[in-house]
Amino acid sequence: MEDLTGVPGSAGRGEDPDRPLREPAPIDRPRVDDDVAARFSRPTGVTGGFAPGRPSSGAAGSGAGSGPEVPTKAAAHRVEDPVLAQAFGPTPGAGRGIERHPSWQDEVASPPPPQPDPWRDPNAPVGFGAPAVQEERDPAPVDLTRTDIAPAPRLTLSEALFQRRLSRQALAGAAALVAVVALVGGAIGAVVADSARVLTTSTVRIADAPDTVAGPGNTVGEVARRVQPAVVNIQVSSPSARGEGSGIVIDPQGYIVTNNHVVTMDGATDRADIDVVFSDGSRAPAEMVGRDPATDLAVLKVEGVENLTVAALGDSDSVEVGEQVIAIGSPLGLVRTVTEGIVSATQRPIALGESTSDGDVVIDAIQTDAAINPGNSGGPLIDGTGAVIGINTSIFTQSGGSIGLGFAIPVNDVRDIATSLMTEGAVQHATIGVNARKADNGSVEGAEIVNVRDGSAAQEGGLREGDVVTKVGDRPVRSSDELVVAVRRAGADDDVPVEVVRNGSRVELTVRPVLG
Numbered sequence: 067m068e069d070l071t072g073v074p075g076s077a078g079r080g081e082d083p084d085r086p087l088r089e090p091a092p093i094d095r096p097r098v099d100d101d102v103a104a105r106f107s108r109p110t111g112v113t114g115g116f117a118p119g120r121p122s123s124g125a126a127g128s129g130a131g132s133g134p135e136v137p138t139k140a141a142a143h144r145v146e147d148p149v150l151a152q153a154f155g156p157t158p159g160a161g162r163g164i165e166r167h168p169s170w171q172d173e174v175a176s177p178p179p180p181q182p183d184p185w186r187d188p189n190a191p192v193g194f195g196a197p198a199v200q201e202e203r204d205p206a207p208v209d210l211t212r213t214d215i216a217p218a219p220r221l222t223l224s225e226a227l228f229q230r231r232l233s234r235q236a237l238a239g240a241a242a243l244v245a246v247v248a249l250v251g252g253a254i255g256a257v258v259a260d261s262a263r264v265l266t267t268s269t270v271r272i273a274d275a276p277d278t279v280a281g282p283g284n285t286v287g288e289v290a291r292r293v294q295p296a297v298v299n300i301q302v303s304s305p306s307a308r309g310e311g312s313g314i315v316i317d318p319q320g321y322i323v324t325n326n327h328v329v330t331m332d333g334a335t336d337r338a339d340i341d342v343v344f345s346d347g348s349r350a351p352a353e354m355v356g357r358d359p360a361t362d363l364a365v366l367k368v369e370g371v372e373n374l375t376v377a378a379l380g381d382s383d384s385v386e387v388g389e390q391v392i393a394i395g396s397p398l399g400l401v402r403t404v405t406e407g408i409v410s411a412t413q414r415p416i417a418l419g420e421s422t423s424d425g426d427v428v429i430d431a432i433q434t435d436a437a438i439n440p441g442n443s444g445g446p447l448i449d450g451t452g453a454v455i456g457i458n459t460s461i462f463t464q465s466g467g468s469i470g471l472g473f474a475i476p477v478n479d480v481r482d483i484a485t486s487l488m489t490e491g492a493v494q495h496a497t498i499g500v501n502a503r504k505a506d507n508g509s510v511e512g513a514e515i516v517n518v519r520d521g522s523a524a525q526e527g528g529l530r531e532g533d534v535v536t537k538v539g540d541r542p543v544r545s546s547d548e549l550v551v552a553v554r555r556a557g558a559d560d561d562v563p564v565e566v567v568r569n570g571s572r573v574e575l576t577v578r579p580v581l582g
Contacts, residue, residue, distance in 0.1 A: 152184070285450065286392055286404070286406050289392055289448065289450065289451070289452045290392060290394060290404045292452045293377060293392075293394060293446065293448055293452050293454075294345050294394060294402055294404075295344075295345045295346075295375035296314050296315045296374075296375045296376060296377035296446075297312060297313070297314055297345065297377075297394045297395065297402070297445060297446060298312065298313050298314070298315065298322060298342050298343060298344055298345070299311075299312060299342070299343040299396045299401045300312060300313050300322075300324055300328055300329070300340065300341075300342055300343075300352070300366070300444060301340070301341045301342075301343065302328065302329055302331055302338045302339070302340050302341075303338060303339050303341075304331070304334070304335045304337075304338040304339070306334075306335075307331050307334045307335065307338075308331075309328065309331040309332075309334075310328075310396065310399060310441060311324060311325060311328030311395075311396070311441060311442075311443045311444045311445075312324065312328075312394075312395035312396050312441065312442060312443065312444045312445030312458075313328070313342070313366065313444045313445070314377040314444075314445070314446045314454060314457075315374050315375060315376050315377060316376065316377060316379065316484060317376065317488070318374050318376050319367075320367050320368040320369060320371055320374065321355065321365055321366070321367055321484075321488055322342060322352065322365070322366045322367070322368065323363065323364070323365055323366075323444075323457065323480060323484045324363075324364055324365075324366065324443075324444030324457075325362050325363065325364065325443045325444040325457065325459050326357045326358065326359050326361075326362045326363055326364045327362055327418075327443065327459075328364070328443050328444045329354060329357065329364045329366065330357070330364075337354075339351070340352040340353070340354070340366060342366065342368050343401070344371075345375075345401075345402065348371070350368040350369070350370065350371050351368070352366040352367060352368045353366065353367050353368075353369075354366060355367050355487055355488060355491065356486075356487035356488075356490075356491040356492055356493070357487070358483050358487065358492075358493045359427060360427055360428070360495055361427070361429055361475060361479060361483055361493075361495075362418055362427055362429065362459050362460075362475070363457070363475065363480060363483050363484065363487070364487075365484050365487040365488055377446060377454050378452065378453050378454065379453065379454050379477050379480075379481055380448075380449060380451070380453030380454055380455045380477055381453075381455075381477075381478065382432065382455050382456060382476035382477045382478045382479075383476075383478055385409055385412055385432060385449070385455050385476075386409065386412075387408075387409050387410065387411060387412060388408055388409060389408060389409045389449060389450070390406070390407075390408055390449070390450050391406075391407055391408060391409055391434055391436055391447055391448065391449055391450075391455065392404060392405070392406050392407075392436065392447070392448050392449075392450075393405045393406075393407070393434070393436040393437070393438055393442060393445065393446075393447050393448075393458055393472070394445050394446055394448070395438075395441060395442035395443070395444070395445025395446075395458065396441045396442070396445070397437075397438070397439035397440065397441040397442045398439060398440060398441050399441060400441070403442075405436045405437040405438070406436055407434050407435040407436025407437070407470075407472075408434065408435060408436075409432060409433070409434055410433040410434055410435050410470075410471075411432075411433035412432055412433070413430055413541075413551075414430070414431045414432070414433045414473065415428060415429075415430055415431070415545065415547035415548040415550070415551050416428065416429050416431045416460065416473050416547070417547045418459075418460060428547050428550045428551055429459065429473070429475050429479075429551070430476060430479065430551040430554075430555070431456075431459075431460075431473035431474060431475065431476070432447065432455065432456045432473070432474045432475075432476055433471070433472070433473055434447060434472050434473075434474065435470040435471070435472070436472060437468040437470075437472075438458050438461050438468055438472035439461070439467055439468050440466075442458045442472075443458060443459055443460075444457060444458070444459075445457070445458050446458070447474040454477050455474075455476070455477050456474030456475055456476055456477050456480070457474055457475045457477070457480050458472060458473075458474045459473060459474060459475050460472075460473045461473070494581040494582060495554050495581070495582065496553050496554050496556060496557055496558040496579035496580065496581060496582075497523070497553060497579060497580065497581075497582035498522060498523040498524040498527070498529070498553055498577050498579050498580075499518065499519040499521075499522020499523055499524050499525070499580075499582070500515050500516075500517070500518050500519070500522065500524045500529060500549075501515075501516045501517050502514060502515055502516055502535070502546040502549050503516055503546050504544075504545040504546050505534045510534055510536065510567050511536070511544050512534040512535050512536040512543050512544060512545075512549075512566075512567065513534065513535045513543050513544075513545060513546040513548065513549035514532065514533070514534045514535075514546075515529055515530065515531050515532065515533045515534075515535065515566075516531065517531055518530065518531060523577055523578055523579055523580050524577060526577075526578070527564065527575050527576055527577030527578065528575045529564070529566065529575060529577065530568070532568070533566040533567070533568050533573075534566060534567040534568075535549055535564060535565070535566050536565050536566065536567060536572075537563075537564070537565035538552035538553060538556060538562060538563075538564055538565075539552065539555075539556050539562050539563060541555065553579050556579055557579065558578075558579050558580050558581045559578065559579075559580070559581075560578065560579075561576050561577070561578050562576070562577055562578065562579060563575070563576055564576065564577045
């Protein structure tokens with residue numbers, strides 16, 4: 067029999083020296099897959115744990131053998147706590163590991179009696195152990211490449227200057243930088259100051275324009291200065307309403323012509339208080355001389371006003387399309403307003419009423435693109451010589467303001483109607499006694515007769531209902547409004563040829579308009 071007394075661990079354990087020992091059980095380790103090893107094994111060159119200060123263990127599967135423990139600075143300064151050692155250290159006499167010698171596998175040994183554990187004894191006395199965190203006197207160098215380390219706190223100005231937290235070299239560098247910045251700023255300031263001194267001077271001379279300017283004069287301004295003294299602002303008031311417009315002086319005795327809708331405030335009143343404000347600011351009350359609703363004209367008269375400037379009336383029949391014109395008035399209460407434009411059209415029949423009878427408010431207007439707004443009504447439309455060629459009376463607009471479609475009563479009509487109002491206080495117009503409407507069926511364009519009054523000039527001349535009037539005298543008729551103005555222009559008590567279309571045929575008739 068072999069003597070096993072020399073086997074380590076056999077002495078003092080009561081083994082039978084004659085009892086044969088069994089061979090150790092074979093170690094069967096599972097094969098480690100290369101992919102798993104690549105994922106979970108230690109990186110190349112690492113032999114210990116990843117936690118700082120841990121010794122290399124040479125664990126299985128790492129490919130490195132067991133080696134001696136390498137003490138770190140943290141381990142060197144660590145003080146073992148006897149309380150924690152008692153609580154978590156190995157049982158005395160049980161060895162440091164959990165392995166058993168093969169000779170013990172058949173040994174049935176009774177476990178040692180448990181030692182009293184103060185951590186599990188509620189009656190154990192209370193004690194204090196060593197601090198869990200020990201102050202490190204010599205800290206390890208900081209790895210500046212790591213991103214998980216919080217940055218050091220920045221120094222304040224007082225700490226840097228008065229607590230000597232910076233070295234002399236750093237303070238000297240900061241002082242040099244401040245000096246360089248100051249020098250650069252001073253240089254820039256000097257350059258700017260020199261530039262400012264170049265741009266300013268104490269000898270300033272501003273050239274004034276000469277009294278006479280070469281080239282064409284201000285024609286519009288010269289014409290406006292001559293005509294404006296004859297233009298007045300008319301203010302109308304009643305207990306329930308107030309309005310204003312414009313007018314022109316046509317007679318040195320104080321006669322002023324304006325629109326009928328200005329003095330009646332668009333028909334809101336028949337009698338109202340009327341004041342006239344002249345170009346020099348003087349004011350005088352005015353009385354109604356007469357008005358003609360059919361042509362939207364009215365004549366006023368002021369008393370006790372001397373040295374009136376009278377407007378010069380021109381000839382509206384000689385006005386041409388494209389001719390330069392000027393409008394003067396008080397649009398929106400802005401007195402002495404001058405606008406400029408051209409004549410856009412002549413003989414433009416414009417109905418100021420809604421009916422289609424020959425007693426409507428219809429004018430044979432001059433169309434202009436000079437700006438005309440509310441308040442210009444009754445003011446003059448003058449040509450380049452300063453002569454009045456029309457009285458501004460209406461606009462076409464969708465916004466309430468001027469869109470370049472203004473209309474003026476021709477001054478030749480104004481002269482005749484104003485003369486009748488100043489001499490007789492009333493005026494009558496030529497009529498043939500029909501009601502008409504516009505006809506346009508693609509083959510014929512004119513004024514279709516709706517009805518003929520009994521005993522009228524139209525009935526005596528042979529006009530019938532359904533006839534389409536296409537011409538009165540030498541003037542073509544394209545609408546019922548144009549029929550009205552054509553008859554008025556033809557005059558009364560004279561035979562006038564009238565061309566009509568009846569049952570598809572053209573018929574020539576003769577009609578004598580009468581005053582109505």
